[in-house]
Amino acid sequence: MSRTRDIIQEIAEIRQRRRFGSAMAELPLRLFALEHAFKKHDKSENELTRYFPVALIACVEGYFRMAIKDLIDAGEPYLSNAEKPGSSIKLDFAVLRAVHGKTITVGELVAHGVQLSRLEHLEGVLSNLLGTQFLQALRTTTDRWAHEVKGEPAALILTKPDEVFADVARTFELRHIICHEIASAYEIESEEVARCFESCVAFLRAADELISETIHPAAPLTQTGINIAAGKSLDERRGRLAEAVAELRSRLGAAELTAFDESQEKWQTYCDAWADFVAGERASGGTIWPVIYAGAAEALVKQRLVEVSGYKRLGDEG
Structure with a gap:
């Protein structure tokens, strides 16, 4: 079986493993379960603590692959903006036939192929798609639900964006160490994981708000x-x-x-x-x-x- 055929099959299998078809619908379910498990687990169980950064980055990466797909499949200008992120994807007749036959979408193809193993990768891909600096845009993203539905004053989601970005970058680093190294002498403090957890959730909330508002501006909230x-x-x-x-x-x-x-x-x-x-x-x-x-x-x-x-x-x- 060719590598191209593998990619098409992988995308099909990823679809089947999702309960919903959009990033906005999938994210809360996964985060809620993870947050509940983190709060319940015994902080003295050091080995278990090591795996929460892995799960967090799984949420981050999975969410952004879906968000990238949603943006590109929403059409212009995001489809044209995907030219640079998608430039490394090798196309052959099997891929062209799959896209033409609507077996897979352009958004799925690009999202499946881009590298998202560091915060810098996320920033590069999303900045290209949005046509603006992604992390900079997150600094000014506000919570529409809190303001428009709950009646609270308009407030930024990320009150300390630099700290959040640093913690997200650190979570990526911890995931790499845990997944790719034995690192038996490397200790991860529960307090650091807790901070990374809080920052990753805030980062995802802000990103979800920004991307949702980009695709569906001023969409109804209730x-x-x-x-x-x-x-x-x-x-x-x-x-x-x-x-x-x-x-x-x-x-x-x-x-x-x-x-x-x-x-x-x-x-x-x-x-x-x-x-x-x-x-x-x-x-x-x-x-x-x-x-x-x-x-x-x-x-x-x-x-x-x-x-x-x-x-x-x-x-x-x-």
Whole structure:
């Protein structure tokens, strides 16, 4: 099996190991479990203490690979900005075919290939993608939830950014020592790990806020607002599909029109049934049910829009 084929398979397997498809959704689950374990563990167990920096950097690296993917797949200008970070990736026909066939995305390909083993690597890749100095931007990032929802004064997430950046860099260093050296004479103090833990969490919070605001500026923060926005997005996408359907219908003959209308009716039934299946029972879905339903339905509407528009172009060429 070729190295290229390995990469495509690795990306597919990474997808399967995630509960959600975005960095913003995955991060809190992992951090919460790790923070809970850190607070509960016996500080006298030195060997166990050594492995928390490893888990922390796993969170950091995993989060940023997803964030890089999300940024690039969000489109311009981040797709064009990915040229430098993605310049080291070797492309062959198998990769081109996978991207063209939507087996993998450009964002997944770049995120999988970039090096993220030091803080400097993170800064370089994110600065390129964002078009601004990443660490500098984190210095001025504020907590929208605390300000807009809880009514607290606008405040910086990182009150001591230099210390946070130094601790994150140190956590990377500790991870390297623990993973790549036996280092039997090297002692790691629980207090230092605690400080690194606090700084890494703050760093990730600030990065998540910055990247989320970059991809979805001024997005709603409350569940009600999110539900409304998801519904509006679905309605907008349905409107575009309706326009494409009307255009296609105007070009079809009587026999084709009957067959197309039947296919569209069956597709709509399928779309509704699949979205219901993905979202589950409304009673058990809680306040997040509308978002799950709208997301599943919109994905199918988007795919149908491509099919209908593509058939129209094919007809024009014939």
